Amino acid sequence: MSEAETIERLRRVGWRGDALPGGGLRLARVVAQHRAGYELHDGVSLFGAQPAGHFLKRTLDPSERPAVGDFVEVEPGSPPHISKVLPRRTVLSRAAAGERYERQVIATNIDYVFVLTGLDGDFNPARIERYLSLIEDSGAQPVVLLSKLDTRADGAELIETLRARLPAGTPVHAINGKDPASVAILAQYLQPGDSAVLVGSSGAGKSTLTNTLLGDERMATSAVRAHDSRGRHTTTHRALLQLPTGGCLIDTPGMRELKLTGEENLDLFADIEALAETCRFADCGHGSEPGCAVQTALDNGELSAERWRNYLKLRDEREEQAATLEARLRRQRGGRPPTRPHAHRGSRDRE
Ligand SMILES: Nc1nc2c(ncn2[C@@H]2O[C@H](COP(=O)(O)OP(=O)(O)OP(=O)(O)O)[C@@H](O)[C@H]2O)c(=O)[nH]1
Numbered sequence: 001m002s003e004a005e006t007i008e009r010l011r012r013v014g015w016r017g018d019a020l021p022g023g024g025l026r027l028a029r030v031v032a033q034h035r036a037g038y039e040l041h042d043g044v045s046l047f048g049a050q051p052a053g054h055f056l057k058r059t060l061d062p063s064e065r066p067a068v069g070d071f072v073e074v075e076p077g078s079p080p081h082i083s084k085v086l087p088r089r090t091v092l093s094r095a096a097a098g099e100r101y102e103r104q105v106i107a108t109n110i111d112y113v114f115v116l117t118g119l120d121g122d123f124n125p126a127r128i129e130r131y132l133s134l135i136e137d138s139g140a141q142p143v144v145l146l147s148k149l150d151t152r153a154d155g156a157e158l159i160e161t162l163r164a165r166l167p168a169g170t171p172v173h174a175i176n177g178k179d180p181a182s183v184a185i186l187a188q189y190l191q192p193g194d195s196a197v198l199v200g201s202s203g204a205g206k207s208t209l210t211n212t213l214l215g216d217e218r219m220a221t222s223a224v225r226a227h228d229s230r231g232r233h234t235t236t237h238r239a240l241l242q243l244p245t246g247g248c249l250i251d252t253p254g255m256r257e258l259k260l261t262g263e264e265n266l267d268l269f270a271d272i273e274a275l276a277e278t279c280r281f282a283d284c285g286h287g288s289e290p291g292c293a294v295q296t297a298l299d300n301g302e303l304s305a306e307r308w309r310n311y312l313k314l315r316d317e318r319e320e321q322a323a324t325l326e327a328r329l330r331r332q333r334g335g336r337p338p339t340r341p342h343a344h345r346g347s348r349d350r351e
């Protein structure tokens with residue numbers, strides 16, 4: 001098979017390059033990960049594979065192991081082995097639950113993250129901002145989707161309010177997830193070589209939208225499911241769906257549980273942080289302290305009470321997670337205090 005044909009096949013599972021890395025080994029994409037091994041797809045067929053021995057070393061940073069979305073080199077054999085993970089163009093990760101604090105890779109090589117919110121009771125701009133802050137360091141481009149447009153007469157107003165609030169340039173689309181004509185606007189993010197993921201709270205309409213995007217391909221997907229587990233209906237999660245528009249949608253359980261972690265930055269609220277820096281006291285609690293810049297901005301309407309509350313919520317969440325991490329690390333050290341110097345801002349007057 002020619003290199004052009006191989007690239008053409010891999011394009012169907014999200015390969016973006018115009019050339020293949022040397023070595024002549026088979027390339028494929030990780031579409032699912034189970035306790036028993038990996039499932040790979042090369043654009044034509046789905047097959048199982050095991051990680052090569054060097055991926056199993058205990059000292060290896062877990063984020064270097066193959067993850068859903070990775071393009072990998074495969075050594076033939078039965079079973080085939082994953083010998084190498086190719087460089088990742090983007091990495092979506094979160095703090096892992098467990099005894100050791102570490103980043104857990106959720107999916108790699110994602111181009112677009114669809115942040116889905118219903119325009120019904122689910123509508124919550126603060127939550128959308130929090131999702132955007134999660135995606136911020138991943139390299140993927142966020143696309144805000146508002147579903148259930150058909151259920152809300154004042155939808156257009158809500159959308160304008162949201163657009164004004166989000167960072168300039170963030171795409172926002174309102175859709176009816178059940179209507180293929182309405183969903184067609186997403187084709188621009190789902191062309192051959194594109195990989196997208198869908199996040200949003202329960203009931204937002206993720207399954208509905210996925211099925212509409214799959215269209216007639218929905219049948220094909222269940223057919224693959226049926227025979228890849230030797231006739232039985234597999235209960236494993238099919239994480240990579242090939243869409244009729246040529247792009248693919250990654251749908252992993254980890255993606256669905258995307259949560260805030262102690263590491264997310266608060267860049268969306270950089271203006272508030274800058275404002276708080278100008279309070280008279282460096283340790284201002286932004287309550288009734290004299291010379292509090294935040295209170296002044298709240299009073300004269302420069303800062304809305306809602307944005308201030310959202311900022312506080314996100315900050316508290318981050319501090320709580322940092323404290324949990326700190327306690328966990330201290331337990332590991334046998335109760336000794338941290339060895340690294342502690343950043344501490346004392347009560348000092350800036351005047
Ligand atoms: N009217 C209308 N209903 C929708 C739309 N999108 C989803 N729904 C309905 O909303 C309900 C929840 O949709 P789901 O697709 O199951 O939501 P989900 O995000 O997959 O939920 P989980 O599986 O719990 O994560 C269903 O009853 C859908 O029919 C829409 O655009 N318009």
Ligand SMILES: [Zn+2]
Pocket residue numbers: 276279280284285286287289291292293294295
């Ligand atoms: Zn203050």
